[in-house]
Amino acid sequence: MGTPITARAAILQALIEGDAFGLEIIERVQDRTGGRVRLHQGSIYPALRSLEREGLVESYESDPVPERGGRPRRYYYLTAEGVAAADGERMAILSLLGVPVPEAAP
Amino acid sequence: MTNKGLAPAPWTGDHALVNSVLRGDLRAWHALVDKYSQLVYAVILRYGVNADDASDLFQTVWVNVYSDLEKVRKHDSLRSWLITATRRRCYRWRQELLGHGRLVRQSGPQSQQKASPPARTSPSHRSDAQEGPVPAPYAQRAVLFHSCVTALDLLACLMPERIATEDIGDAVEDLYRRIGSGQPAWRIRLKLMTTAFWIGINAIREVVSALKGKPRIS
Numbered sequence: 001m002g003t004p005i006t007a008r009a010a011i012l013q014a015l016i017e018g019d020a021f022g023l024e025i026i027e028r029v030q031d032r033t034g035g036r037v038r039l040h041q042g043s044i045y046p047a048l049r050s051l052e053r054e055g056l057v058e059s060y061e062s063d064p065v066p067e068r069g070g071r072p073r074r075y076y077y078l079t080a081e082g083v084a085a086a087d088g089e090r091m092a093i094l095s096l097l098g099v100p101v102p103e104a105a106p
Numbered sequence: 107m108t109n110k111g112l113a114p115a116p117w118t119g120d121h122a123l124v125n126s127v128l129r130g131d132l133r134a135w136h137a138l139v140d141k142y143s144q145l146v147y148a149v150i151l152r153y154g155v156n157a158d159d160a161s162d163l164f165q166t167v168w169v170n171v172y173s174d175l176e177k178v179r180k181h182d183s184l185r186s187w188l189i190t191a192t193r194r195r196c197y198r199w200r201q202e203l204l205g206h207g208r209l210v211r212q213s214g215p216q217s218q219q220k221a222s223p224p225a226r227t228s229p230s231h232r233s234d235a236q237e238g239p240v241p242a243p244y245a246q247r248a249v250l251f252h253s254c255v256t257a258l259d260l261l262a263c264l265m266p267e268r269i270a271t272e273d274i275g276d277a278v279e280d281l282y283r284r285i286g287s288g289q290p291a292w293r294i295r296l297k298l299m300t301t302a303f304w305i306g307i308n309a310i311r312e313v314v315s316a317l318k319g320k321p322r323i324s
Contacts, residue, residue: 021276022272022273022276023276023279023280040304041273041276041277041280041301041304042300042303042304042307042308045269045272045273045276045308046308046311049268049312061271065275065279066132067278067279067282068275068276068278068279068282069136069255069258069259069275069278070132070133070136071270071271071274071275071278072271072275073275073276073279074271074272074275
């Protein structure tokens with residue numbers, strides 16, 4: 001990545017928008033940041049598996065897709081802990097940038 | 107480790123394979139092309155075809171096979187049918203080039219092949235002469251994608267199941283998009299090499315994680 005944002009933080013933010021598979025997460029991060037943050041295929045899968053081990057994301061497989069040589073896609077989604085972690089990461093980034101952070105609901 | 111990337115072939119012979127293709131089984135079609143692509147290429151290369159035209163001829167032969175599957179099913183041997191169809195296509199290619207003056211008659215084995223009569227024709231092969239050539243860029247892309255998928259399928263055999271389906275599946279899809287968008291072949295090959303590299307690294311990391319006793323994920 002070209003900016004000091006970890007792959008883990010970028011993945012969590014990308015998954016807030018909804019379920020996605022590896023390539024889709026890479027594209028989502030690139031689109032949302034206007035190309036300033038790029039995840040590489042070499043680093044995203046270990047990060048996804050690490051997040052899954054920590055219980056922040058879960059995954060499921062789609063039906064086989066012909067353009068993948070008949071392999072299924074593995075879609076990821078945030079768990080409740082993952083949503084909380086994504087919110088925490090976002091607050092931390094906003095605070096770092098000096099952006100006013102909204103008060104969390106009681 | 108498993109080899110989910112390459113599932114065992116459920117077809118017992120060519121007839122079963124062709125019947126599955128006729129029923130619309132895409133895997134059977136890929137298996138058919140995999141099984142005989144080397145044979146078709148070998149026949150094409152014996153005619154002294156250059157790389158561009160070889161891709162064209164290769165693609166055209168498979169287009170013919172697909173359109174003539176019903177006839178192929180009734181033929182005794184798919185292998186001999188393929189050889190005949192490929193020879194006919196190559197012979198026509200040589201005749202067309204001679205007609206356009208692009209090919210100079212040569213001595214040696216190639217000219218002997220050129221001078222040999224065309225393969226026996228039969229009504230079942232009539233559509234071979236009706237098919238027009240496929241545009242070279244499409245044929246080259248198709249051959250390039252096929253070779254990339256073959257390489258990654260082989261790599262998948264050595265990988266844990268999760269990497270074979272997820273990492274390599276995404277890599278195949280990425281290459282499919284890149285080739286479809288018209289990226290040059292050298293960039294695709296470079297991408298294939300770097301992909302093989304990071305997949306290897308990821309596999310090592312998975313093994314190390316397992317040795318450290320981290321919980322496995324399915």
